[in-house]
Amino acid sequence: MALQESRAAGIGEPISLHPVVDPLRCCGSGSCVKACPEGAFGIIDGKAHLVNPSVCIGHGACVASCPFEAIKLVFGTEKRGVDIPLVKPNFETNIPGLFIAGELGGMGLVRKAAEQGRQAMNAIRDTLKGNGGTDVDVLIVGAGPAGIAAGLGAIQHKLSYRIVEQEDSLGGTVYHYPRNKIIMTAxxxxPIVGKVKMSEISKEALLEFWNGxxxxxxxTISFRERMESIQPNGKxxxxxxxxxxxxxxxxxLAIGRRGTPRKLDVPGEDLPKVVYRLIDAEQYRGQKVLVVGGGDSALEAALAIADEPGTEVSLSYRSDAFGRVKVKNRQRLEDAQKQGRINVLLKSNVLRIEPGEVLLELESGHTTLPNDAVIISAGGVLPIDLLKKVGIQFETKHGTE
Structure with missing residues (x-):
């Protein structure tokens, strides 16, 4: 049933790193179903299947749990390829001095991403000889597990460094997980800290650990600083x-595959009340909120905020229907709309955002909504094009490791 619902909603393709099951090895033990905190697995005709691909985040708990080694993690599918940068064993790209570690290179697992960051900084230390006459020895882009481990390695090796992070908090992809989400790690x-034991840990506890x-x-990390370009300069x-x-x-480059949030490019988008993700629905209690977007993240944000006391929630989407969303989210939205808890505005576009209101364009004309906060959930712009311009070589994976 879950697999049929995912396919019916047009979300039968996993997003990135994901498991595939060898049916000849699988005995249908259900260990993967029990091990996956996302509920991505199910048993069909006595064999394990990825029945809810859209919720899979590739942490690999299923792989570790399988007693017959019937599961492996791969990138892409036959229908949808995933571009992965080519890197050497020391994490250096085809451009000397430019390294990649963590999720961008295909490794989203917390422990392995951190290990890649540590090893990459070891390699950078080995390549840097003498005094280069630059602002810093190494610039690290991203403050997730790979970037943090690399920064610690720079301190350990007495290299001057700068870490830039486009978000306002560290944690990388983990920072975007829902509240109290359980993360599987090891x-x-x-560097400097030594071995830290972890197993199952909540998002909040893991972020508290990194902050500690x-x-x-x-x-030292420079937050809200986004990389815009990289150019070789001789030194x-x-x-x-x-x-x-x-x-x-x-x-x-220790950046994730979420990319930079896609903006609307409308007047007023730089106001403090505009954000690009929902972290805590409680902060919007008693407020008039506009959510922009048509994917699961937009629907889930609108529904979560509508559950808070005193909120008035509107959901704006440029198309005439919510196509690629989970059936349960669509049903919940329809119920909330019937109950008058969410004002759904299809075929609408934001024209201008002002401190106390938002101007939208509808089929019937323009309308102005009283507004306290705007959440833009329109996806992200992946950094792949920028990196290809630099000259980094990629390979497209179609369901391969």
Missing amino acids: PVQL IVGKTGL GFQIKTSGGEYSARAVL
Whole structure:
């Protein structure tokens, strides 16, 4: 039933790193079903299947739980390829001095991403000789597990560094997980800190752990600073960010595959009340909120906020129907709409955002909504095109490791 619902909703294709089951090895034990906290697995005709691909985040708990090694993690599918950058065993790309570690390189697992960050910084140390005459020895882009581990490695190796992170908090992809989400990981080996034992841990506890590491080690991170371009300059690289320009002898890209949030490019989008994700629905109690987008994340944000006391929620989407969403989300939205808890505005576009209101364009004309907050959930712009312009080579995976 879950698999049929996913296919009917047009979300039968997994997003990134995901498991595939070898039916000849699978005995239908159900260990993967029990091990997956996302509920992505089910048993069909005595064999394990990925029945809810859209919720799979590729943490690999299913692989570890299978007693017959019938599951492996792969990228892409026969229908949808995934571009993965080509890197050497030391995580260096085809461009000397430019390294990639973590989710962008295909590794979203917390422990392995951190390990890649540590090893990549070891490799960078080995390639840097003498004084390069740049602002920093290494510029690290991203403050998830790979970026944090790499930063600790830079401190350990006495390299000058700068970490830039486009979000306002560390954690990388983990930062975007829902509240109290249980994350599967394993003991992590970190420079300076040593071995840290972890198994099942909530999102909040993991972020608290990373913040504690930063506080104890003095790791410096520049938040709300987005990478915009990278250019070789003879001594290394010239990097332009939203906060300035820097020269570095080496660059480590430890960024996720979520990309930069897609913006509407309308007047007023830079107001403080505009955000690109829902972190905590409680903060919107008693407020008039506009959610923009037509995917599951937009629907789930609108529904969560509508559950808070005193909220008035509107959902704006440019198309005439919510096509690629889970059946349960569509049903919940229809119920909320009938109950008058969410005002759904299909075939609508935001024209202007002002401190106390939002102007929208509808089929019938323009309308103005009183507004306290706007959440834009329109997906992300992946950094792949930017990296290809630099000259980084990619390969397209179609269901392969």
